[in-house]
Structure formats: C-alpha cells, structure tokens
Amino acid sequence: MLGFENPIAIKPLQQVYQLYTQQHPDVKISAEITAYGTYIQELATQIAGGNAPDLITTNLELIPEYAGRHALLNLDQLPKGAIDLSDFSKPAIDANRVNGVLYGIPRDLAAPTIIYNATMFEKAGVKAPDQLWTWDEFAQTSTAISKAMGKGIYGTEDSSSSTYNGFEFWLRPKGKVWVNDQGKLGFEPQDLTDWLKFWADLRAAGGAPPGAVQAQETSTATSLLVTGKAAMFTTLTPQLASAAAAMHDQLGLHLPPSGFSKADLQPRNFAFGGASDSISIRTQHPTQAAQVIAFLLTDPKASQLYFASGNRVPCAAGPRQRLKQQMQSNHYVSMVIDYVDTIVQTPVKVANQGTNALGQLMTRTAQSVSTGQATIATAVNTFFAQAKSLT
Amino acid sequence: MADRLTHTVGAPLSRADERSTKPVAARVRRRLRENLTGYAFLLPWLIGFFCLTLGPMAASLYLSFTNYDLLTSPLWIGLQNYVTLFTTDPRYLQSLKVTVTFVVTAVPLKLVFALLLAVLLNRGVKPLGLFRAIYYVPSLLGGSVAIAIMWRQIFGENGLINHLLLLFGITGPSWISDPRFALDALVALAVWQVGAPLIIFLAGLRQVPPSLYEAAMIDGAGRRSQFLRITLPLISPLIFFNLVMQIIGSFQAFNSAYIISNGTGGPVDATLFYTLYLYEQAFVQFHMGYAAAMAWVLLLVIAGASAVNFLSSRYWVYYQDAQDGG
Numbered sequence: 001m002l003g004f005e006n007p008i009a010i011k012p013l014q015q016v017y018q019l020y021t022q023q024h025p026d027v028k029i030s031a032e033i034t035a036y037g038t039y040i041q042e043l044a045t046q047i048a049g050g051n052a053p054d055l056i057t058t059n060l061e062l063i064p065e066y067a068g069r070h071a072l073l074n075l076d077q078l079p080k081g082a083i084d085l086s087d088f089s090k091p092a093i094d095a096n097r098v099n100g101v102l103y104g105i106p107r108d109l110a111a112p113t114i115i116y117n118a119t120m121f122e123k124a125g126v127k128a129p130d131q132l133w134t135w136d137e138f139a140q141t142s143t144a145i146s147k148a149m150g151k152g153i154y155g156t157e158d159s160s161s162s163t164y165n166g167f168e169f170w171l172r173p174k175g176k177v178w179v180n181d182q183g184k185l186g187f188e189p190q191d192l193t194d195w196l197k198f199w200a201d202l203r204a205a206g207g208a209p210p211g212a213v214q215a216q217e218t219s220t221a222t223s224l225l226v227t228g229k230a231a232m233f234t235t236l237t238p239q240l241a242s243a244a245a246a247m248h249d250q251l252g253l254h255l256p257p258s259g260f261s262k263a264d265l266q267p268r269n270f271a272f273g274g275a276s277d278s279i280s281i282r283t284q285h286p287t288q289a290a291q292v293i294a295f296l297l298t299d300p301k302a303s304q305l306y307f308a309s310g311n312r313v314p315c316a317a318g319p320r321q322r323l324k325q326q327m328q329s330n331h332y333v334s335m336v337i338d339y340v341d342t343i344v345q346t347p348v349k350v351a352n353q354g355t356n357a358l359g360q361l362m363t364r365t366a367q368s369v370s371t372g373q374a375t376i377a378t379a380v381n382t383f384f385a386q387a388k389s390l391t
Numbered sequence: 392m393a394d395r396l397t398h399t400v401g402a403p404l405s406r407a408d409e410r411s412t413k414p415v416a417a418r419v420r421r422r423l424r425e426n427l428t429g430y431a432f433l434l435p436w437l438i439g440f441f442c443l444t445l446g447p448m449a450a451s452l453y454l455s456f457t458n459y460d461l462l463t464s465p466l467w468i469g470l471q472n473y474v475t476l477f478t479t480d481p482r483y484l485q486s487l488k489v490t491v492t493f494v495v496t497a498v499p500l501k502l503v504f505a506l507l508l509a510v511l512l513n514r515g516v517k518p519l520g521l522f523r524a525i526y527y528v529p530s531l532l533g534g535s536v537a538i539a540i541m542w543r544q545i546f547g548e549n550g551l552i553n554h555l556l557l558l559f560g561i562t563g564p565s566w567i568s569d570p571r572f573a574l575d576a577l578v579a580l581a582v583w584q585v586g587a588p589l590i591i592f593l594a595g596l597r598q599v600p601p602s603l604y605e606a607a608m609i610d611g612a613g614r615r616s617q618f619l620r621i622t623l624p625l626i627s628p629l630i631f632f633n634l635v636m637q638i639i640g641s642f643q644a645f646n647s648a649y650i651i652s653n654g655t656g657g658p659v660d661a662t663l664f665y666t667l668y669l670y671e672q673a674f675v676q677f678h679m680g681y682a683a684a685m686a687w688v689l690l691l692v693i694a695g696a697s698a699v700n701f702l703s704s705r706y707w708v709y710y711q712d713a714q715d716g717g
Contacts, residue, residue: 047462212565215565216568363657367657386482
C-alpha cells in the first residue's frame, strides 16, 4: 500500500498493518506512508509506471482525479458486507462517489470550523454568538474584538481566500456552491465580487488584518490565531490539536456563518473524510485489500490504535464513541468529537473542493485585493479568465 | 569529444606512416583493440550520458510537443504548448518577468559585492583563512531549508530588519508577504550568498603580479587608478567566468522562493520564479508536456544569454596569456 499521514500518526498506522499480518500470516503488507506533498508525486509516478499499489490512500481532491482516469476500483462491486458501512456518516461516504460510483471509504471526519480564542473573547468582553449565526454577526463580532483589543490585534483572520470551507458558506444560503458536481464553478462573478467586498469592508473597519500581515501565514503554526494576533481562524477541525499545542489560551470551535438574516439560518455545515482508503483497479487481491480497510476502520483494537494519536476522529460512529471514552481526559479531542457529532446529526451534502490549482487561484485573487495589487473588479475578471483553463 | 577524435583519426594515421612495413590486417586489429579498450574505459560515462542525460532530454523534447498527464499516454499536439506559453498564459509571462528582474538585479549586485569583499580581504585582513571561511559559509548553507526559514524571520513583519528600522523611527512593511518587496528579499538572500564568486575573485587578486603595482606606484598612479587600470583588466577573465556562472545559476533559482513562498510563488505571484512555475505545472498540476516545453524555452534563454556574454567578452575581457604568447 501507499499512503499519506500526518507524521504523528504514521507509526500507529504501520502498527495496525503489522497487527493485521500477525493475525493473517498469509497476507503480506508493505506499507509506505509519507507526507502528503511527496505522496501525490509518488502516487502519480507509480500509477504512470504501471505498478500501482493495491491499497491507495486518497482524499476528496484525489478521488475525482484518479477515478476519472480509471485508476480506482469500483467499491460498490465488492462482495456485500466486505466493509460494514452501516454506522458511517452517509454524506461523508457519498462525497467519495463519482457519477454515483463509490471509489473510497472515508476514514475520519473533518469539518470546516472557526477556531476561536475564548480567552481573548473574554478579555475583550465580547460574548461568542450562537453557533448558528449570520455573516453580519460575524463581521460585528470581529470588529468589536479588534476595537477592544487595540492596535495589532484583530477579531478574525482574513479568510477571503478560503474556498470550500469559507466562500462555500457564503454561497450556500444563495443556493449556489464553490464547485459543482461536474467540477465547474458553481457561482457567478457577482458572488465573488460581493464576497471580496465583504472582506474589504471588514479590513477597512479594522476587523480583519491588512493583506500583507495576513499573507505571512502559511500554516496553522504561523497563523495569527496561534501568534495571538487574531481571535478567529477559519480552518478545519483537525487543526484544533496543532493550534492548542502551540498556545496557552483556551480555544473553542464555532460553526462558520450560515446565512444573511436570522430567517436564513439553518445547519449548512458538513463533515467529510480527510483521508479515504481506495483500491487500485489493477489489484490482484481486491478481497484482501477490502479486509485490510475494514480492519483499520472497524476492528476495535485496530481503530483504537490508529485513532489514539488524536489526529483524526473516526468516520464510523462506533469507533468514534469508543475514542471519546478513551480520550475523556483530552479536552480538545472531546471537543472535536462533540462538534462533528452535532454536524452529522443533520446530513448535509459535502462540498466539492475543486482542484488544488483552483484553490491557489483563489488565494492569489484574494491576496491581490487585500494587498492592494488589484481592484475587486480586476481581480474577479482575472479569476474567471484563469479558472477557465482549470475547470 | 575533441580528444577522442584526434585519437581515432589523427594519431593512427601518423603511426601508419612510420610502420608501413607491418601487415595491414594486424594494424587494423591492433587499432580496433585499442579503440575498444578505450571505449570500455569510457563505458560507465557513456551509459550515464546516453541513459541519464541524452535519453531523458530527447524524451522531454518529445513530450514538449504533447499533452501528457503521467496517467494517460502522451497525445501529440504539435507546437500548441509553445504557443500557449506566449499567448494565453499570463502566469508564464509573469514568471518570465520575475526571473529576468531577479537575474538583472541579483547578479550585478552579487558580483559587485563579491569583488568589494575580495578586495577588502586581500588588503591584508589578518586571519584571512578565517574570514574567507566566514563569508563562504552562507554559500555552503545556500539551498538549505533552515536559511530560507531564517530569512522569513529576518524579513518578517516583526523581524530583525523591522526592529532595526524601528530604532530610526521607521515602521517597515512585512517584506516577504508584501508583493511589492517580496522579490527584493530574495535578491538580498542571493547577494548574501556571495561565497563562490568571492573565493574566485580572491584567488584572482592574489595572482596579480605585485611588480605591476610597484611600477605603477613609481609612475605616480593612485590606488583608484591602480584598481581600474591594473586589477580590473587582469581579473576580467574571472569577472567573465563569475558573470556567466551566476547568470546561469540565477535563471534556475528555485529553493529560496519555493521555501519562502511555501511553493506557491506568492504573494500574488510576486516570487513566481520560472523554475517554480515549471515545477507547479509538472508536479502539482501534472501538465508534464507543458512543463517540458517550459524547460526547453528556459534552455534556449540561458543559451542565448551565455552566447551574448561570450560574444561581448572579446571587447572587455583581457587574457594575459594570450597577449604574452601572441
């Protein structure tokens, strides 16, 4: 198998495969697990070279790409019950389908979220609004914190470059999406204009930092949240652990804004697998491969071993509840589990992420506006011109 | 290449004249055996050359005329990649602009800085070896991740540079994340890594015969005049060498921009070096054919720049040996 994982979870994952081969001496697993950046190149090279591994770790970005090139096995064709999916989150599974065909089994659940600095909210004397809130409330909260905390500290980071975990929630109340099921843009130039204007106004009001300050951030570790310069950070739930490890302040999770007026508000958030297990279409051992996947995700001992790093929250409800028991003392793991538990209660379609290149185009577009390199109108035109070759 | 030609063509002919009494067949056999032995010794290099250099280059030339995404087989599209580069890809033109700007600012600054340091060091700084080592260290660390990360810290919003500026009451920008200054920070990083040309200049300065300076001094030439009329002409071959090498190297600059911008060439493509964009096309978007076309254009650009250098060199480079010998 070939896979990617965060460094802290590579060893546990290898131990799971060792455990499996101990229990099944007739199966041999050679597991090569690396960081995501090198992984995508290695996977492409191996598949191009015709020696694809049996088991492939994928995600919502890779599945459309590799399913479209007929590299992945149709998992609907596995023998019934090969992998018991009964207590997996259904929207999270459906996100692994391309044209209705299942190509991956989600391992975990990650959800778009706003990590907020509860200690800073308290210091600023600003109350965190209800979980369901409007974009106006978000802007007011940000500005209020900036005012209370003084120069150099901002209510929120500038998230104008966030796509499926930010812009998506601006579009959903309007009945639109970031990327549609055909992989094309699901919105009009006017929507992008409004979005960029919302953030430009927030910067002007002091609620969000100037472009050049925001552009310094390249990871959670360098985020303005972690460096104590912003009270809110739009990201995904797995980032909570890394942010918490780097700070003393108390942190919390909040849903992204989900409407423009109180009447609009309804749960629009979704949870999806940050990693999925897929099988190569060239494999000689589809049944064994499926058994290994089932072992990792549903066997009590294996899933306990794998998820104990606290890095991911299981997609299957059973292992998720067991992890919660096991991690009771870990405040932040429990917080993430509670957060995704609430989200999966209302099944909502998972957003399409679009390609990496499209995400980078959004970053350039948002930054060109926030650093004053382009007007909103020019930036929107450039975005749609360049997106043409990417979608 | 040239050596082998003279050996196979030139040498046996002259030997044939001397020993024309030997039977022809024996001579041919002997020649063949000598050549085969020669090629056998060359074999490791030849295999490397054909399999690891020439073969991949030919493949990349072919791929540059195709649409190839690694997973499906290459599709011949003729010159389309090259046409797209110069007509409908604004990011490509941006990467060219960034790279050319980098080359024409970083290379001269670096050479002037290197020469200046070399002259100072040559003026009898006592532990010369120590200083030489100190100035060479940044070049050794050159492409390392640690240096680029340190640079982020130095040029960041709360970095060293801005702390120094604050002493003079100036609030500096965030150099690396502001599109107006990000490239300048990379130029500064390149200039700082001055070691290689510095060492070469230093060696050159020590080669200049002291008798020339003595003669000039007797004739009443000042230090400036000595530097301009003796030092510069005599080390001009080294200036030329450093210029060519630095231009080639700067066109291919990659590491620093990759690490400082996290591989994106940001902010807003301000540091989108040619090779960085090539890398993005090849290994992020898997446009292998397009990336191959970019690589061939870069090769032509570098070859062109080097040709200009060599053609101009006959007007400003002075070779002492050629003068003496001729």
